[in-house]
Amino acid sequence: MDGTGGNRLKVAVVVGSTRGGRFGPVVAGWLLGRIGLRGDMDVDLVDLAATPLPTVLPAYGEPPAEEDVELLAAVTPRLAAADAFVIVTPEYNHSFPAPLKNALDWHHHQWHAKPVAFVSYGGISGGLRAVEQLRVVLAELHAVTIRNTVSFHNYGDKFDADGRAVDPGSEVAATAMLDQLAWWATALREAKTVHPYAA
Secondary structure (H helix, E strand, O other): OOOOOOOOEEEEEEEOOOOOOOOHHHHHHHHHHHHHOOOOEEEEEEEOOOOOOOOOOOOOOOOOOHHHHHHHHOOHHHHHHOOEEEEEEEOEOOEOOHHHHHHHHHOOHHHOOOEEEEEEEEOOOOOHHHHHHHHHHHHHOOOEEOOOOEEEEOHHHOEOOOOOEOOHHHHHHHHHHHHHHHHHHHHHHHHHHHOOOOO
């Protein structure tokens, strides 16, 4: 990556929580700052609260209802254009939020042969149980999940009033995760130019 724009990776950061009073935008804002320090990535913030998707899926093999097409148009092309993803998720009842599952279910080939990293937050588990369940779902969607994650345990005291992470280790973890994401995104993008992915 030369940082000139021609080979920059398109990374979609997906904010999975839509709950009132959610903390996700704080975590996502911090992550965007970390990505902004790099010279190899352009970022697109896909906030599922700002771009709500339909909740009733069509019958298998059928197209979406006409009234759903506009809602999907605000998200689907952006996922398709991404070379890689970072999912920002809390943990609800040992799992991830329903709107995030809905977004995954509405899309299929948009995830194929693309890497996905995770930034999670929660109580004592730091959202890691949600991440482990997401790995299983994304494997079914032919995505490649990144081993390294960033997790904020008992997240309420992990950020200052300006949205900065107070533990420097979080920045180290984010750098390692994003380095892995960049490696996989580059490798998979180049592989698909040689031989299209067969799902």
